[in-house]
Amino acid sequence: MGLVRDKYRINQADDNVTLYAGTAGQETSIAKFVAPDRTVFEIGPEDIFSLYMADTTPTEMANSCLVKLTHEDPNGIFIRQLALVNYTVVTEFQDKLKLYTMGQAARVKPKDRLFIKVNANLAADTAQTRFQLSTTRIAETLQV
Amino acid sequence: MAEKEGVLTKVGETRIAGIPVGAAAVGAVTAGLVDGIIGLVKGVAPATPIPDWAVKGIGSFAVIKWGGRLVGSLAAETAGLFLAYDAVQELVDLRGMISGLFSGIALGHKSPWAITGGVTRMAQPEIPPRAAPRTADTIDEYLRRGGA
Numbered sequence: 001m002g003l004v005r006d007k008y009r010i011n012q013a014d015d016n017v018t019l020y021a022g023t024a025g026q027e028t029s030i031a032k033f034v035a036p037d038r039t040v041f042e043i044g045p046e047d048i049f050s051l052y053m054a055d056t057t058p059t060e061m062a063n064s065c066l067v068k069l070t071h072e073d074p075n076g077i078f079i080r081q082l083a084l085v086n087y088t089v090v091t092e093f094q095d096k097l098k099l100y101t102m103g104q105a106a107r108v109k110p111k112d113r114l115f116i117k118v119n120a121n122l123a124a125d126t127a128q129t130r131f132q133l134s135t136t137r138i139a140e141t142l143q144v
Numbered sequence: 145m146a147e148k149e150g151v152l153t154k155v156g157e158t159r160i161a162g163i164p165v166g167a168a169a170v171g172a173v174t175a176g177l178v179d180g181i182i183g184l185v186k187g188v189a190p191a192t193p194i195p196d197w198a199v200k201g202i203g204s205f206a207v208i209k210w211g212g213r214l215v216g217s218l219a220a221e222t223a224g225l226f227l228a229y230d231a232v233q234e235l236v237d238l239r240g241m242i243s244g245l246f247s248g249i250a251l252g253h254k255s256p257w258a259i260t261g262g263v264t265r266m267a268q269p270e271i272p273p274r275a276a277p278r279t280a281d282t283i284d285e286y287l288r289r290g291g292a
Contacts, residue, residue, distance in 0.1 A: 109287060110283065
């Protein structure tokens with residue numbers, strides 16, 4: 001028995017992610033990640049965060065939209081803001097020179113939650129939402 | 145016979161807490177000088193058949209006999225003593241043998257010395273390999289230890 005530590009990228013396809021439709025003109029959560037049991041996700045200052053969102057048309061959101069990434073306890077009582085940036089800052093997915101780096105650390109424990117919240121000019125469609133958040137995943141090995 | 149005065153006599157009379165430190169130092173310096181001279185002579189005639197113990201014995205005799213005029217009789221006698229000790233030691237490892245006699249006696253603790261064919265060797269203590277710091281086995285433990 002032991003722990004396995006590896007780099008892991010959370011994205012919209014992750015089993016532990018739930019996507020929500022956004023509401024234009026007000027802050028809404030468009031994605032929620034719940035850390036599974038027996039697993040910890042550590043976010044370091046060098047980890048990256050990217051986001052793409054559009055409405056059903058699909059028309060991409062305006063650059064000035066606000067994007068917020070928060071870390072919350074399982075009850076949503078304690079909320080820590082990890083990022084609050086304009087949408088244009090996090091739109092890069094590939095270019096290492098343009099990727100947004102977190103600049104701070106967080107430890108997401110089992111059942112803790114990460115939220116992507118946006119206040120956009122258009123209503124984000126779940127089918128269009130894409131994001132990536134690099135982390136270090138620490139998980140218990142399988143017990144046989 | 146009155147002690148002959150040499151250049152190192154005053155230094156040789158130094159005692160600390162009754163221990164003749166000066167005599168030992170002057171004797172060692174003089175013996176070193178004689179050793180150097182012996183080495184020089186052997187360097188000139190490297191094929192000399194004379195064994196080391198004999199050379200040291202002759203050196204001892206010479207320094208006692210004539211060295212007093214140069215360094216004083218105290219220093220000369222001490223140096224002669226050192227050289228004589230070296231000569232005897234070349235023949236028989238008396239010191240090692242005697243200390244080896246006590247190696248098997250345990251006085252309250254196990255002796256680190258052991259007799260091996262007349263030569264004393266220190267038994268090497270077995271140093272256990274340093275264990276790697278244990279890492280957490282479970283997530284609960286990992287979190288309790290603050291992520292270590």
